[in-house]
Amino acid sequence: MEETTENPLEFNNRIDLKDLQESVQKIKEELGKVIIGQQEMIELLIISILANGHSLIEGVPGVAKTVTAKLLAKTMAVDFSRIQFTPDLMPSDILGTSIFNVKTSEFEFKKGPIFSNIILIDEINRAPAKTQAALFEVMAERQITIDGIKNQMKAPFLVFATQNPIEQEGTYALPEAQLDRFLFKINVGYPSMEEEISILEGHDQRKNEIPTDIIQSILTASQIAEYQGIIKSVIIEKNLLTYIASIISNTRDNGNLYLGASPRASIAIMNASKAHAAINGRDFVTPDDIKKVAPSVLRHRIILTPEREMEGFTTEKVVLQIIETIEIPR
Numbered sequence: 001m002e003e004t005t006e007n008p009l010e011f012n013n014r015i016d017l018k019d020l021q022e023s024v025q026k027i028k029e030e031l032g033k034v035i036i037g038q039q040e041m042i043e044l045l046i047i048s049i050l051a052n053g054h055s056l057i058e059g060v061p062g063v064a065k066t067v068t069a070k071l072l073a074k075t076m077a078v079d080f081s082r083i084q085f086t087p088d089l090m091p092s093d094i095l096g097t098s099i100f101n102v103k104t105s106e107f108e109f110k111k112g113p114i115f116s117n118i119i120l121i122d123e124i125n126r127a128p129a130k131t132q133a134a135l136f137e138v139m140a141e142r143q144i145t146i147d148g149i150k151n152q153m154k155a156p157f158l159v160f161a162t163q164n165p166i167e168q169e170g171t172y173a174l175p176e177a178q179l180d181r182f183l184f185k186i187n188v189g190y191p192s193m194e195e196e197i198s199i200l201e202g203h204d205q206r207k208n209e210i211p212t213d214i215i216q217s218i219l220t221a222s223q224i225a226e227y228q229g230i231i232k233s234v235i236i237e238k239n240l241l242t243y244i245a246s247i248i249s250n251t252r253d254n255g256n257l258y259l260g261a262s263p264r265a266s267i268a269i270m271n272a273s274k275a276h277a278a279i280n281g282r283d284f285v286t287p288d289d290i291k292k293v294a295p296s297v298l299r300h301r302i303i304l305t306p307e308r309e310m311e312g313f314t315t316e317k318v319v320l321q322i323i324e325t326i327e328i329p330r
Contacts, residue, residue, distance in 0.1 A: 015234065015283040020050075020227050024279045026218045027075045034211045035068050036202060037195035043279070044186050044296055045072055045160070049224065050231050050275040053183025053268065054139055054159040056124070056174075056300060061164060063188045066122055067211065069160040073118040076224065077217040078156060081116035085127040087170055091134035095144055109146060114138060117156050117221065124161040125171045132178055135159070139181040156224045176259070176303075183268050184293075185300035187316075234274035236285040239329040244269050244290060250322045251302050256313060259303035268297045287328045295319045 024046055031042055041057065045068070048055040057065045073080040083094060096112035113119070114135075124132075138144050142153045161182070164171075179185070191199060206214075219227075244266050252260030273289035280289075299315045308318075 013281070013283040015230060015278075017230070017278055017281055017283060020230060020278055021281055023218055023223070023227070027072070030075050030215050030218060031068065031071055033214050034071055034202070035064055036198045037191045038064060038068060038188065041065075041068060041186050041188050042072070044184050044293075045069065046279065047272055047275040047293065048183050049076075049156070049158060050227055050278065051183060051268075051271040052156070052158070052228050053271065054161070054181060055184045055186055056179070056182040057160065057162045057186045057188060058165050059162075059188030060190075063190060065162040065188055066120065069120050069162065071211060071215050073120065073160075074212050074215040075217060076118065076156075076219045076221075078117035078221050078224070079154075080118045080120070081113040082120045082122065083113050084122045085124050085131070087126060087128060089127045089131050091131055094131065094134050095138075095146065098147060107147075109149075109151075111151075114144070115151075115153070117154060117158070119157075119159045121159060121161040123163060125163045125174055128172055129175065132172070132175060136178060136181070139178070154221075156221060156228075179300045180262055180264055182300060183272060184296040186296060187299070231271070231275050231278055234278055234283050234285060236270060236274060237329075240273075240285055240287065240290065241270070243287060243326065243329050244273075246326050247290075247294060247298075247322055250326065251298065251319075254318065254322065256305060256308045256318045256321075257302050258305045261298055261301045265297055265301050269294055272297060291323055294323060 027046060028042060035042065045055055045057075049072075057069065059065050070080075070082070092112065094112050094114050096110050096115065098107040098109050100106075101108045138153065138157075139159055142155075142157050144151045144153070159182075163174075247269070248261050248263075248266045251257055251265075254260065269290060270285075272293040273285045276289045276293055277283070277285045295316055298319045302315050302318065304313055304315060304318070
């Protein structure tokens with residue numbers, strides 16, 4: 001009789017993740033036609049879509065922040081809107097305004113560019129506080145109240161925002177309440193030498209081809225909604241919820257931090273870890289999923305004490321220290 005050996009790492013998912021995984025892979029392949037490297041940024045942006053969360057992308061000029069977000073939006077057959085933030089931008093330039101119609105003798109609301117599915121906000125830290133505040137309601141509740149009337153945003157509604165970390169002149173720090181509304185803050189670094197060569201070769205080969213014309217749409221609005229529903233069904237054990245709560249609690253009692261993370265951060269880690277598990281073919285969350293997404297969820301939600309900031313500490317370093325000190329559930 002022939003012996004059969006079973007792989008102990010194999011398991012049967014209770015949720016069918018095949019279509020979701022294939023779609024994610026196709027999106028990565030489409031972006032790979034233009035974007036070289038930046039795999040972490042692409043994966044985190046895909047996770048943010050599946051977890052129905054907004055993302056803040058920070059990096060120096062020229063590292064493909066805007067292009068990646070724009071091309072990712074192109075892989076989805078949904079409405080796309082790009083808003084360039086400037087110091088003179090007013091809330092009505094984003095949300096819209098009521099205009100008097102002479103024919104009907106009534107005011108009509110003209111929708112602003114925020115009424116779309118995927119919103120790319122370029123250089124979000126260039127607009128003043130009044131304009132930043134215009135985003136609070138729509139980012140948190142997916143609705144806008146104008147003249148006492150609530151306008152519900154069509155799903156999906158996701159904001160991708162970019163900012164440059166090195167520019168000081170003409171920029172405004174984002175309020176903590178607004179930062180807390182971003183699921184992720186994604187730090188984008190320079191490409192490696194090999195990646196830089198590939199970037200040059202790609203530009204040379206494309207000649208006059210426009211990058212957005214190369215990218216094909218993969219997902220529809222209904223598919224995105226379906227996948228977001230699947231993510232909510234991914235299983236997370238109670239001991240892992242305790243693990244997440246322990247990480248968040250540590251940020252509030254940490255001597256290196258002036259401000260800890262809010263309950264919104266713990267929910268964000270849970271949702272993002274579910275999405276990370278799903279795109280890796282699992283219908284259950286592991287500690288590694290949590291450890292993978294936690295730095296991007298927390299780095300913009302916590303504030304260092306002045307002493308630690310002067311010593312050159314970073315929020316990223318504190319988060320990693322916290323994760324290392326907390327016992328991993330078994």
